[in-house]
Amino acid sequence: MVSIGDVAKAAQVSASTVSYVLSGKRPISKETADRVLRAIRDLNYQPNAGARALAGGRTNVLALVVPLRADQNVPVVMEFAAAVVTRARLADYDVLLLTQAEGVAGVRRVAASALADAFIVMDLQADDPRLPILRALDQPAVLIGLPERPVGLSAVDLHFSAAAALAVDHLADLGHRSLALVGAPAAVYERRTGYAQRTLAGFEKAAARRDVAAVATACEPSFDGLRRAVADVLDRQPGTTGWLVHNESVLPSVVAVLQEFGREVPADASVVAVCPDDMADTHAVAFTNIGLPAGDVGEIAVEMVLRHLEGATAVETRLLSPVLTERESTRRI
Amino acid sequence: MVSIGDVAKAAQVSASTVSYVLSGKRPISKETADRVLRAIRDLNYQPNAGARALAGGRTNVLALVVPLRADQNVPVVMEFAAAVVTRARLADYDVLLLTQAEGVAGVRRVAASALADAFIVMDLQADDPRLPILRALDQPAVLIGLPERPVGLSAVDLHFSAAAALAVDHLADLGHRSLALVGAPAAVYERRTGYAQRTLAGFEKAAARRDVAAVATACEPSFDGLRRAVADVLDRQPGTTGWLVHNESVLPSVVAVLQEFGREVPADASVVAVCPDDMADTHAVAFTNIGLPAGDVGEIAVEMVLRHLEGATAVETRLLSPVLTERESTRRI
DNA sequence: AAGGTTCATCGATGCGCTTCGACGCAACGC
DNA sequence: GCGTTGCGTCGAAGCGCATCGATGAACCTT
Numbered sequence: 098m099v100s101i102g103d104v105a106k107a108a109q110v111s112a113s114t115v116s117y118v119l120s121g122k123r124p125i126s127k128e129t130a131d132r133v134l135r136a137i138r139d140l141n142y143q144p145n146a147g148a149r150a151l152a153g154g155r156t157n158v159l160a161l162v163v164p165l166r167a168d169q170n171v172p173v174v175m176e177f178a179a180a181v182v183t184r185a186r187l188a189d190y191d192v193l194l195l196t197q198a199e200g201v202a203g204v205r206r207v208a209a210s211a212l213a214d215a216f217i218v219m220d221l222q223a224d225d226p227r228l229p230i231l232r233a234l235d236q237p238a239v240l241i242g243l244p245e246r247p248v249g250l251s252a253v254d255l256h257f258s259a260a261a262a263l264a265v266d267h268l269a270d271l272g273h274r275s276l277a278l279v280g281a282p283a284a285v286y287e288r289r290t291g292y293a294q295r296t297l298a299g300f301e302k303a304a305a306r307r308d309v310a311a312v313a314t315a316c317e318p319s320f321d322g323l324r325r326a327v328a329d330v331l332d333r334q335p336g337t338t339g340w341l342v343h344n345e346s347v348l349p350s351v352v353a354v355l356q357e358f359g360r361e362v363p364a365d366a367s368v369v370a371v372c373p374d375d376m377a378d379t380h381a382v383a384f385t386n387i388g389l390p391a392g393d394v395g396e397i398a399v400e401m402v403l404r405h406l407e408g409a410t411a412v413e414t415r416l417l418s419p420v421l422t423e424r425e426s427t428r429r430i
Numbered sequence: 431m432v433s434i435g436d437v438a439k440a441a442q443v444s445a446s447t448v449s450y451v452l453s454g455k456r457p458i459s460k461e462t463a464d465r466v467l468r469a470i471r472d473l474n475y476q477p478n479a480g481a482r483a484l485a486g487g488r489t490n491v492l493a494l495v496v497p498l499r500a501d502q503n504v505p506v507v508m509e510f511a512a513a514v515v516t517r518a519r520l521a522d523y524d525v526l527l528l529t530q531a532e533g534v535a536g537v538r539r540v541a542a543s544a545l546a547d548a549f550i551v552m553d554l555q556a557d558d559p560r561l562p563i564l565r566a567l568d569q570p571a572v573l574i575g576l577p578e579r580p581v582g583l584s585a586v587d588l589h590f591s592a593a594a595a596l597a598v599d600h601l602a603d604l605g606h607r608s609l610a611l612v613g614a615p616a617a618v619y620e621r622r623t624g625y626a627q628r629t630l631a632g633f634e635k636a637a638a639r640r641d642v643a644a645v646a647t648a649c650e651p652s653f654d655g656l657r658r659a660v661a662d663v664l665d666r667q668p669g670t671t672g673w674l675v676h677n678e679s680v681l682p683s684v685v686a687v688l689q690e691f692g693r694e695v696p697a698d699a700s701v702v703a704v705c706p707d708d709m710a711d712t713h714a715v716a717f718t719n720i721g722l723p724a725g726d727v728g729e730i731a732v733e734m735v736l737r738h739l740e741g742a743t744a745v746e747t748r749l750l751s752p753v754l755t756e757r758e759s760t761r762r763i
Numbered sequence: 764a765a766g767g768t769t770c771a772t773c774g775a776t777g778c779g780c781t782t783c784g785a786c787g788c789a790a791c792g793c
Numbered sequence: 794g795c796g797t798t799g800c801g802t803c804g805a806a807g808c809g810c811a812t813c814g815a816t817g818a819a820c821c822t823t
Binding site for chain 1: 780782
Binding site: 431433434435445446448449450453455456477478480481482483484485486487 | 808809812
């Protein structure tokens with residue numbers, strides 16, 4: 098283990114000078130700095146993270162709390178995580194992975210033991226028990242996903258109600274007069290998870306505004322679940338021709354299931370999906386979709402955290418504007 | 431921030447006594463220990479992670495290196511990660527998330543800065559540049575997935591060649607005489623990733639042993655990719671009736687694509703999938719599958735790491751026996 | 764009763780780093 | 794000529810903890 102003292106010796110300076118070269122917090126002459134930097138390279142020196150955290154009061158670690166529930170769409174979660182890690186590394190932060198399962202205690206533990214400088218938390222539900230704790234923390238926290246009342250915390254997410262409205266408008270513009278929302282699994286609604294609620298609200302409001310018929314249903318993440326959801330929709334509103342699917346797991350089955358019910362896509366049924374763009378066009382019928390910009394959201398979350406770590410106190414809520422890409426699954430009726 | 435000194439004061443003992451109560455490395459009388467523990471609870475004390483790492487030489491953090499490639503099947507990766515985090519927490523370890531993208535430098539950095547006590551690395555390819563570094567590390571490392579020569583490192587994985595053989599036997603037993611392996615994307619083979627190679631080898635060897643015709647093809651993770659793969663197979667071996675699909679991404683499309691080519695599953699084509707069990711039965715046709723026990727593998731990896739951290743020096747390679755579950759996608763010909 | 768044991772606890776030290784105050788030195792002003 | 798200023802560097806302190814040697818008390822032993 099090579100320490101700052103070894104570097105100092107090799108460069109014939111004091112340890113504090115090495116520290117200042119590294120942090121830039123005091124001016125060091127170019128010659129000295131060069132000597133130090135060369136010694137660092139020669140010895141392959143890396144500051145000890147623990148010592149640094151202890152002395153500096155900063156760990157350069159971000160804690161990321163991810164949901165690892167079965168009913169959560171995993172690829173999307175992973176895309177967030179990947180974006181967070183990648184962006185965090187650019188700012189020289191590492192990422193500690195925490196799971197929902199640890200819950201309140203996990204956040205408390207990590208915060209109190211100063212394992213991380215800040216938190217990024219995904220998948221907040223309404224009245225999430227972690228919200229008050231996150232607010233009370235010394236460390237800043239940023240939410241991915243918007244709970245009902247994010248008071249006091251910064252948050253970033255896709256503007257889901259606008260997304261739903263955009264889908265409704267698109268379908269209504271194509272002449273569809275009876276729409277259905279095939280949404281998240283029932284458990285997600287029961288937890289009153291932000292994105293599901295907001296999509297539903299946006300859907301219903303836009304449908305009313307456009308004066309089109311609309312029904313919504315939950316959908317379990319399996320072929321059979323989708324079958325039941327579609328059956329439910331057609332039972333309640335047989336004339337449905339426009340479908341908004343906000344459930345990545347069943348996307349691959351949508352065309353087949355609608356076919357079972359005698360509907361060809363897009364001849365008899367138009368489908369708009371809410372999903373990551375790269376998920377939209379790898380199917381038999383490429384889906385007209387509203388992008389779920391997981392990468393952008395993850396990056397922005399990190400950037401918000403960094404701003405807070407640099408001292409910004411103002412909380413911000415950023416809702417990204419939805420973008421609809423027309424592909425093969427929607428058609429004028 | 432409440433420190434060990436505050437606890438000591440509250441319990442009217444010295445700081446070192448508090449430390450010994452926590453670590454159990456020296457006997458402390460029950461009365462004193464109780465007083466200390468109550469103070470800890472009252473003050474909600476959590477040892478500072480940085481200080482602990484500095485003084486104790488242990489971080490209680492595991493570094494997990496995950497592949498976040500587009501051609502990697504993400505849900506499976508996530509399942510590994512979840513299992514690792516969950517199991518690690520049971521042993522009071524946290525998990526630092528690193529990505530493949532950081533590569534050699536990332537491993538070096540984390541090791542040299544003593545950010546983690548050990549490494550778990552997924553998705554090693556043959557001659558992975560990280561292998562020599564992992565071997566040279568002070569910290570132990572465990573591989574998830576088997577590179578060609580894991581020399582000196584512990585590793586755990588599904589026994590993929592046995593899995594392929596099991597699938598071949600199952601199909602051959604059902605009377606199929608012409609088999610096809612629809613495997614990973616071409617890039618995965620080009621990287622000579624362990625699991626892909628081993629599945630292929632096991633497939634070919636078992637087919638020869640059973641004296642059945644066999645072709646193998648790579649498959650890109652999209653509907654069109656699968657279409658091309660199937661076309662390729664039927665071009666080279668038109669009589670193919672038994673299919674082994676080792677590519678989670680295209681699983682949802684298999685039935686539809688085979689249908690396009692005039693094959694009903696399971697009437698005209700039997701399909702065995704290699705995928706997590708819960709992925710097998712959420713499709714239109716429930717797949718006969720060989721389970722990909724991501725959860726088990728992740729747990730075992732952590733347990734191996736823990737053993738090394740406790741001083742075990744013997745490296746071990748564990749290959750889990752494949753288990754085939756018969757469902758609806760295979761039938762006697 | 765003096766010495767030996769064992770047990771519970773304490774104080775001091777050091778882990779590797781950041782940061783603060785201080786110092787030496789050259790350039791400058793008057 | 795001397796005081797002043799500012800730059801570049803150093804030494805010391807301290808972050809919170811684990812660990813080691815030491816100490817004191819209680820209990821035996823002979």
